[in-house]
Amino acid sequence: MKIGIIGAGAAGLTAALDFSSKGHRVVIYEAAPFIGGQASTVTVGGAPLERGYHHLFTNDQAILDLMEDIGVGDAMKWYPSRVGTYTSGKVYKTTTALDLLRLGAIPLLERIKLGLFALRVGRIKDWRSLESDTADFWLREQLGGMAYEKVWAPLLRGKFGRFYDQIGMPWFWSKIQTRFASRKGIRGREMLGYPDGSFDTIFNRLTAVIQARGGEIHLSTPVENINVKDRTATGVIARHESGELVSEDFDIVLSTVPSFSFPDIVELPDCYKKRLLDVHYLAAIVVILELDRPLTSFYWMNIADHTIPFLGLIEHTNMLPKEWYQGNNVLYLTNYLDRSDPVYKMSQNEILDLYLPHLNKFNPEFDRSWIKAIHYNAVSAAQPIIPTNYSKAIPNHRTPIRKLYLANTTQIYPEDRGTNYSIRMGREIAEMIMDDEKENWRHWA
Ligand SMILES: Cc1cc2nc3c(=O)[nH]c(=O)nc-3n(C[C@H](O)[C@H](O)[C@H](O)COP(=O)(O)OP(=O)(O)OC[C@H]3O[C@@H](n4cnc5c(N)ncnc54)[C@H](O)[C@@H]3O)c2cc1C
Incomplete structure (x- = not known):
């Protein structure tokens, strides 16, 4: 089969790996100029670092298995994390159950x-x-x-x-x-996983394996339309970097785009479209500061105080070696919000003016002069809002258009979204599609 995949995030790349391992030809279209989607990286202190903080838990089995399968299992390392919680004007250590x-x-x-x-x-x-x-x-x-x-x-x-x-x-x-899975006993500290070389280690190897099997990955190439004939997907129209629109035929199209943008690229029956649009997403805005010294001694700081305009401080180099980033201390300030929230539309400087005055609550000595570099990222489909009784409302991977499938983070349940689950979903959907095709052939035979 020739399979068109929309999106080179964890789900799209994993599905492509499994299709190509069975001899199918894959072509991946990615709108961004980079692979990895929400787990993609920017260069910070000379090294790749995720645009939004990323780590893994010990029960993230699907990603650990995938790493073994593609020969980068040894890159996964485990680190004890230190957790703090800011409440009632004070930071409390909440690393172990005993701390609680x-x-x-x-x-x-x-x-x-x-x-x-x-x-x-x-x-x-x-x-x-x-x-x-x-x-x-x-x-x-x-x-x-x-x-x-x-x-x-x-x-x-x-x-x-x-x-x-x-x-x-x-x-x-x-x-x-x-x-609980990542923590051992009442005194036990949580162990978190992070691959040597960042999540790029996984995505770069996936890319290399897919390409070695003849797969294609087109970056900066958004799909603008999915071609449909007789309620069957027949291919896609994508805008290449040059601006040229190119149409390509496929036997199967797998989309990994967010639910709110899927109806923009294909005409869908109202009942399925409603299912997609009924799931809200929160966006994330993430500021990465490179500091000349640590702000706190914690890796993860929960902020239980609505007067602070961000939800968490993740001090990456309080868990990972700062030598990786030319000795700089890497601090994420993260927040989830509606795409319609005025803060989502603020410029980097406006966000800094809003956020920075609050850092003294975590370290009274903090001064803007500690900042050596700033990176700002916004993710539009960061967190789906999963309501009650969702098992009855999940959009089906098999869309009402034949040969067209959807795999995005709104279809992960009951777990919260995460790279592990997008990888699990990528594998499951590849298997589902290959089984469906076998079944179709049996009907024809
Ligand atoms: C701030 C933040 C922190 C996180 N922290 C963690 C963590 O610690 N651990 C963890 O495991 N997970 C974490 N996650 C979640 C994890 O990153 C995601 O769940 C996972 O990467 C989603 O992968 P995906 O392939 O399903 O979707 P995506 O990564 O969203 O991939 C979809 C891809 O489709 C592309 N696309 C969209 N429209 C088009 C189009 N028309 N044409 C072509 N391409 C298109 C997008 O550019 C994107 O690359 C975090 C997420 C965020 C936002």
Whole structure:
């Protein structure tokens, strides 16, 4: 078969790998001038670094298996992380379960309740029993008190904004499962994974293997239209870097674009289109600062305070060696927000004026003169909002157009989106498509 793939992120590249391993010909179109999608990198301190902070958990099995398959398994290294939580005007160490028991911002009995609550959710095996409740309902009604007010309510509002009370409980359940898997015992520190050479190590090798098998990857080549004849996809029209529109025929088209932009490139029946557009996405804006010294001693800082205009501080070089970045300290300031939010449209300087005055809350000595370089990135489809009972609302990978498939982050469930799950989805959809084609041939034979 000749398969056209739209998007060279984790899902598109992985599907292309599996198609090409079975002898199919793949052509990938990528709108951006780089591969890797949301996990792509920029050069920071002379080395590649993800535009948005990235790490892996010990139960991210699909990506670990893929790395082995393509011969870069040895590049994955594990590091202990240090976690802090800013609440009530102070930073608390929340690295281990024992630290949580010492979290002075809430009374002792409520800390114990918080730990027992996490254990209880961690023991739930079947997420389906949680599907009809929101995470906010569970946290408010079943945990409640100061643990909800001081920690969870601000974190939920910070992450999901106006959607904070609509997120299905399976999201919280999957977060707890992942965190427990990455942490050993009450004193255990969380171990997080990061590949030597950044996530580029994985995407560059995928590219090399796909190309060695005859696959093509066209960067800066957005697909503008999917050709359809008799309700069957027949190919794509893409705009090449030169500006020229080129049409190419395919036996199968696999799209990995976000749900909100899929209807822009293909005419879809109303019921499927509604399913796609019913899922909201939050965008992310991420500022990377290269500093001449560390801001804090933590890798990950949760910010449970709505007066601070960003959700998290991720100090990359508090977990990874700063020597990789010419000795600079790398700090991400991250935020999720609606694409219609005025902050999303702000210039880099406006964002800095908004954010930087708050850094003194984490280190009173912080001064703008510590900043050696600034990188600013915006991701439009960063976080799908997954509501209650979503298993009944997920858009099908098989679209109503024959030979046209969709695989994007709104179809990952019950887990939260992540590179591991896009890789798992890329593999599953490649298998699904190859099985469907075998089935079609059987009908014809
Ligand atoms: C700030 C941030 C932090 C994150 N942190 C982590 C983390 O720590 N660990 C983790 O595992 N995951 C993390 N993730 C999530 C992870 O990066 C994504 O879930 C994953 O990379 C999505 O891969 P994908 O292939 O499904 O989609 P994408 O990466 O979005 O790929 C889709 C591709 O399609 C392309 N495209 C769109 N329209 C067209 C078109 N018309 N024509 C051609 N190409 C098109 C896009 O340019 C893009 O490259 C993070 C994400 C963000 C935003």
